[in-house]
């Protein structure tokens with residue numbers, strides 16, 4: 312296999328790095344991790360024990376062919392771990408680091424070549440026989456293939472937020488910055504009600520026990536909760552999945568799912584949603600662009616809440632906050648955020664369309680993954696787009712790519728030797744950001760790279776934009 316650069320130090324980068332190290336080759340694997348701790352990325356860097364995984368311990372892992380599973384590892388850290396538990400994300404971060412260390416030790420023992428670079432990658436420039444990757448410390452790595460594992464982009468402020476509000480210091484774009492804020496707000500408003508909003512509300516409730524908490528989103532729907540123990544699988548899931556695959560429009564799909572649920576009243580609806588997981592990417596790929604747009608506009612909110620559920624302990628904390636009157640959840644559209652602190656948040660209620668203004672000392676934006684590469688300030692992605700090596704997915708769900716991660720360039724051709732893994736592929740795969748999907752993708756991509764880029768030069772200059 313040829314020299315490869317993985318750009319991105321999160322879990323996706325770690326999964327791919329470990330998978331590549333396991334292969335027999337005399338080529339070098341470069342892992343460019345930026346400043347973050349190797350493998351933890353955004354999700355698993357949290358030190359807070361109440362930030363829980365939303366997948367049961369048995370479902371979490373880093374490699375398809377792992378040396379030790381997560382439950383075994385967690386059992387050594389704390390007593391009484393069960394496979395069905397939703398453990399702290401911090402523990403999974405420890406597990407990733409341990410797994411990476413183990414693969415590195417084996418690679419060293421076998422003489423497998425690799426290099427770790429704790430620097431940001433700023434540019435990727437095509438050369439006659441591969442790519443030059445420019446790092447922030449001015450070094451240039453010459454490789455045959457590059458894999459973008461950069462995760463989601465830094466959030467951009469909502470268009471409705473004024474410059475004054477942004478400059479006030481009372482508008483927080485990065486929910487994970489909360490622990491660095493010293494002053495307790497009297498009222499904090501979170502824009503968004505998804506998984507990140509839940510973590511933010513739980514953190515704020517312990518950090519500032521007297522703060523009044525408000526969460527606002529268009530539908531005011533928090534994620535549904537997982538059952539305490541795994542629900543029984545739906546016995547007719549295979550037939551249902553075959554029916555869904557045969558049906559080419561989203562309305563028909565929803566009808567089939569509803570019918571399955573009506574015909575089996577004992578069934579836990581969550582089993583049906585979970586049972587669709589193996590076919591979600593294929594279903595998405597079969598939709599036309601117009602149908603995908605329709606799904607995003609009308610069904611995304613309910614899909615996200617049903618598919619990406621929270622752990623029961625998190626749901627209990629949220630319920631308690633609501634029961635105690637410390638947390639209010641509004642279904643309303645945010646029309647504007649203005650002021651110099653405190654901030655005025657103007658909303659229009661979904662139920663009666665009445666406008667009102669709420670005041671808050673702190674407003675936190677927690678509106679989900681940003682993968683709109685056409686508008687990003689991410690240096691590397693902007694350069695790739697500008698140079699035509701990558702193009703945005705038409706729905707701004709990442710980059711245009713093939714299902715196996717090969718990027719499509721501005722000419723509409725495959726860009727040889729340039730790949731992505733994880734959130735940047737949502738346009739093609741839709742569900743590709745959770746660990747079960749990431750580790751399968753890393754395994755498949757490592758095998759593809761070995762087959763497509765055997766050691767030696769790969770002439771790519773003719774096909775670059």
Ligand SMILES: Cc1cc2nc3c(=O)[nH]c(=O)nc-3n(C[C@H](O)[C@H](O)[C@H](O)COP(=O)(O)OP(=O)(O)OC[C@H]3O[C@@H](n4cnc5c(N)ncnc54)[C@H](O)[C@@H]3O)c2cc1C
Nearest residue numbers: 319320321322323345352353364365431432462733745746
């Ligand atoms: C809060 C949260 C909780 C989650 N919980 C779960 C869960 O419980 N179970 C589950 O299965 N999934 C979960 N996920 C989804 C998924 O597992 C994670 O998102 C996963 O960690 C994604 O990893 P990643 O490497 O793609 O991205 P990231 O974690 O975002 O890592 C990308 C890294 O690349 C770095 N980077 C970016 N650009 C460059 C550059 N130019 N040069 C060098 N480095 C760069 C970034 O700084 C970052 O460290 C969660 C996600 C989030 C955000």
